[in-house]
Structure formats: C-alpha cells, structure tokens
Amino acid sequence: MSAADTLRATPQADDTVWKERDPLIDRIPRPLAISGLVLGVVGLWWLVTGLKIVSPIILPSPAETGADLAFVGINLASGGYVLSAFITTTLTVIYAFLMAIGIGFVLGTLVGETKFGERAVMPLLVAVDTMPKVAFAPLFIAWLGFGISSKVALATFIATFPIVVSTAAGLYAASENERFLFKAMGASRLQTLVRLKLPTGLPYFFTGLKIAAVGVMAGAITGEFLGGGKGVGALIRVSASQLDTPRVFSLIIYLSFLGLAMYMLVVWVQRTLVFWNKQDTIGGVA
Amino acid sequence: MERAVAGQSRVNETDEPGPADARRPVYEVERLSKVYPRNRFLALENVELRLGEGEFASVIGSSGCGKSTLLKIMAGLIPPTAGRVVLEDRPVMGPRADIGMMFQQATLLPWKTTLENVVLPIEVRRGRTAARAAMARARELLDLVGLGNATEAYPGELSGGMAQRAAICRMLITDPAVLLLDEPFSALDELTRDFMNMEFQRICMARHATAFLVTHSIPEAVILSDRIYVMQANPGRIAEAIDIALPRPRTLDMINTARFGEIVGHIRDKLDSEGFL
Numbered sequence A: 001m002s003a004a005d006t007l008r009a010t011p012q013a014d015d016t017v018w019k020e021r022d023p024l025i026d027r028i029p030r031p032l033a034i035s036g037l038v039l040g041v042v043g044l045w046w047l048v049t050g051l052k053i054v055s056p057i058i059l060p061s062p063a064e065t066g067a068d069l070a071f072v073g074i075n076l077a078s079g080g081y082v083l084s085a086f087i088t089t090t091l092t093v094i095y096a097f098l099m100a101i102g103i104g105f106v107l108g109t110l111v112g113e114t115k116f117g118e119r120a121v122m123p124l125l126v127a128v129d130t131m132p133k134v135a136f137a138p139l140f141i142a143w144l145g146f147g148i149s150s151k152v153a154l155a156t157f158i159a160t161f162p163i164v165v166s167t168a169a170g171l172y173a174a175s176e177n178e179r180f181l182f183k184a185m186g187a188s189r190l191q192t193l194v195r196l197k198l199p200t201g202l203p204y205f206f207t208g209l210k211i212a213a214v215g216v217m218a219g220a221i222t223g224e225f226l227g228g229g230k231g232v233g234a235l236i237r238v239s240a241s242q243l244d245t246p247r248v249f250s251l252i253i254y255l256s257f258l259g260l261a262m263y264m265l266v267v268w269v270q271r272t273l274v275f276w277n278k279q280d281t282i283g284g285v286a
Numbered sequence B: 001m002e003r004a005v006a007g008q009s010r011v012n013e014t015d016e017p018g019p020a021d022a023r024r025p026v027y028e029v030e031r032l033s034k035v036y037p038r039n040r041f042l043a044l045e046n047v048e049l050r051l052g053e054g055e056f057a058s059v060i061g062s063s064g065c066g067k068s069t070l071l072k073i074m075a076g077l078i079p080p081t082a083g084r085v086v087l088e089d090r091p092v093m094g095p096r097a098d099i100g101m102m103f104q105q106a107t108l109l110p111w112k113t114t115l116e117n118v119v120l121p122i123e124v125r126r127g128r129t130a131a132r133a134a135m136a137r138a139r140e141l142l143d144l145v146g147l148g149n150a151t152e153a154y155p156g157e158l159s160g161g162m163a164q165r166a167a168i169c170r171m172l173i174t175d176p177a178v179l180l181l182d183e184p185f186s187a188l189d190e191l192t193r194d195f196m197n198m199e200f201q202r203i204c205m206a207r208h209a210t211a212f213l214v215t216h217s218i219p220e221a222v223i224l225s226d227r228i229y230v231m232q233a234n235p236g237r238i239a240e241a242i243d244i245a246l247p248r249p250r251t252l253d254m255i256n257t258a259r260f261g262e263i264v265g266h267i268r269d270k271l272d273s274e275g276f277l
C-alpha cells in the first residue's frame, strides 16, 4: 500500500485532526507575488504622475516610459545605436568581470594561503578599498584615454576587492580535521590547496562573485558617465542633459536586464559547480 | 586526596601474562611531553606507552586531558616538545604512510563519491592512475563494511554511521601498520555506536590490526581493548595501564556480565580517585 493509499484509508476524526496553516502572506505563490508587487509599484507610479504631484520632467508617467521602452526595444532589436551602446557596455562589463576574477583570485589566494599575504598584502588592500574608488576615474581616463579601457579599469578596480576577501575567507573554511587528514596523507601544500581548501572555499568565492557582478556594472556605467565614449552610460548622460527622462528610465530598465543576466549566470555556474552545497538560498537567487 | 601511583594493575583472575606483554613491540612512546607554544600550556608530561603487534589499546580520560594531542604526536602531525615516538624501529618525524588515522568526524570530501573518498590517500600519495587502480580494492573494503551499494553516493547522502564506515575504508586502503582512532564513533547515536564497535572489532581481528583508540566511554574501551591506559589531566599523563583479559571475539552481551561490570567499576573508581569525574 502506498503512502497515498494509507493517507486516503486513514479515517479522520474531525475532533482529533488538526492542520498547520501558514499566514496569508506566506501562502502567495511566487508568480502572483512578483506580478502583484510590480503592478502595485507601477500603479502607485501611475497615481503619482496622474495626479500631477510631480512634474513630468522629473518623473515621466508609466505610459510615456512604456512607449519609450518600446521605442528603445525596437532600436535594440533592429541593430540601432542603442544596441551598439549596449554591446560596448556589455563588453566593458565582461572584460572587467574576468579581470576582477583573475586578479581577485590570485590576490585572495595569496592572502588566504600565505602569512605574507595575510600580514602585508591584506592591510594594504583594505587601505586601498576604503578610498572612494570612483575618484580614480579621472586618473584612469588620463592614463588609458576615453575608450573602453579606462572604463574596464574602473570597473575592475571596484569589483576586485570583494573577490579577494571572499576567496581568502574560503581558504580558511576547511576544518582543522580536514587539514590534519590531508597532512596525515602526506599531501603537499599545493595539493592541500587545490584538493581541499579551494573546493571547500567555492561557496564563499561565489558570494564574492555576486557582489562583484553588481560592482562591475556600477563601475562601467560610472566610467561612461565620466569618460564619455560609446556605452550606455554616455547615452544616459546625454538623455538626462536633454531632460529626456523617459529615455533615462528605459535605458536603466534595459541595463537592469544586463545586470540580472550576469547575476543569474553566476548563480547558475555556482549551482552547477558547487553541487554538493545544498545551502538554503534566499528566494532561490542569493 | 590520595594520589594513585601510576603503574600497572590487572583485572584478570588468571596468572597467565597479559596478552600485551608477550607481543613484539610495534609502537613505542617514550617520555613524551608537549607544551603548546601559543599559550605555554603543558598538555602532556612524560607519557610512556608501548603497543604490541596486533594489540588493541585504548586511552581513556576526560575531555581536555590531552588524548588528541597524544594521538597527533603519535601520528606525526605535530612535533613533541620532548621525548619521542618510534614505529617499527623508525622514529616518527612527520606523517607516514604506515599510519592510518580516523577522527570523530568522518571528514569525507563532499564533492567526491564514497569510492573516490576511499581512494583519496592513494590519489594524494601516488596520483590519479594509482587511485583508479585501487578502486577495485576500495570496492572490496566498502563491501566488507556493508557500503557496497553506496560506492557512487555522495557523502551528503550518507548517514553518520555510513560516513564513518567509509572513513574506516579510507584508513584501511593504504594497509597501514597501525590504526590511530580519535573518538571515531562518539558522534554517533548509541545503537549505531555499539554496532560500529563490533564491526570494527571484526575488521581488526580479521586483519590482526594494531590499533590505538582514544575514547571517553569506559564500556567502549573495555569491550574493544586488550589494554587500557587511564589518562589524568593537567598535565596529561598516564595514571594506570589495565589489561583486559576478556576472551575474543567480544560480544555486546558481555557488557551485562559481572566480570565486565567489575572492570568498568575499577576504571570508574580509578578515574574518580583522580578527581576528574
């Protein structure tokens, strides 16, 4: 007899059976919850603009923004200038992300694995990280010009530190017994690093990657604000100076898709690579 | 309080020499002392013991008395401050392939299957090809402990007892001369623990293994050991060595015999008189 059969065959006396019931807010399914929340925000937005509480130059109506969203979407799909701006920004973000991963991983391993790194490199990195990194943008532009490289440099600069910290933290994560196990097996330092400490630290590493994925976006767009060029940041600045607020809004919304795509890519790679870590995630995305 | 004199006593009624004395010495711990430099803590003082070939010995003592420290030094994982450890006539000066070790946690790597975990010592010492060649042997060992169906499972899918059985196989895969066990079953529930103890006895008897077990459970020490060293804390030293002359194989119902109770009582008195229970 299957569990379902048992369940059906078991007589239920009403006065003894009780059930647990979650409160209403915990029972809304995800699609309904998300669309409800979005509709609520847009509704509020529509109300604020419809009642003319703020000027349309400051906050365009949802309809205006929607129309512009469609216009930009068509431009994107038909290979217009918005598409080339997005390609530029996407490339900037990808280059910066790869560089941040490379530099962050090497520095993080140095910090987490060697006393030299822990004692000398880490304090200096913290000192650099506490500087307002955006202030370096003019320097990067002076050194690397108005092209893509100065933006890549700024984005890399912003995104590297979280990867250093998370990589180093991951290298401390292996337990004392696991270290003794490897020592007892006669493992070399490199073997212990590659076969024990790095795999154990992977979940930490990915936490850093998620922070960095957001950081490179901010760095790239800031670089484009300040250094011009062909990216989306430059487009946003031009639109804003022309008081074309609906355009700014729709560009930001399309940018958020780019950011989201990067983030979800990291989450997907983590799920695939760190298959053994069945840690609870927040809403399945963090 | 009267201090018991460190020495040997026997809890067997017969006059035959204890099994430990007759055996060829394999493992010798000579006047071992350990001071942890970080806090200058004297963890061990003048610890002496001898393990004969095929002997099963235990160290029993309260937690924090220095059992794990002793085991780590015997395994060559940390250096002693004074004294030395000799295994098979060669002083232990670092990790060695002829020492098998097991901890309270199974410490299986979660990204490797049970089988891959068992051949890990081979993989680390001799490379992937050797590890692949050792897989047939690993399967035999896993079969032996009843994990024949779990070779491809990941540690996350194993129960605590299954994981420790896999750890036993990982320890045995290199055919070590001695087995060192640091409270290997104390994280398991009592039923599983009794079962594992019997299982482990069976394995040791079949291999004529020389084993050294650290535990804080008196019945566990008595049921498994030929000799028990009672350890005193602060600084850690051996208060008494007790030979257990119960016949082998030991069975769980021996726990209910008068003889067993007598031995347990004696050790408990001993631990009591040392003032740490």
Ligand SMILES: Nc1ncnc2c1ncn2[C@@H]1O[C@H](COP(=O)(O)OP(=O)(O)O)[C@@H](O)[C@H]1O
Binding pocket: B036, B038, B039, B041, B043, B061, B062, B063, B064, B065, B066, B067, B068, B069, B070
């Ligand atoms: N790495 C260490 N540094 C300093 N003190 C330690 C260290 N490891 C253990 N100790 C101390 O040495 C004593 C014995 O520890 P341990 O050998 O782990 O005891 P047991 O295994 O019997 O519980 C304890 O008091 C513990 O605090």
Ligand SMILES: [Mg+2]
Binding pocket: B064, B067, B068, B069, B182
């Ligand atoms: Mg211990």
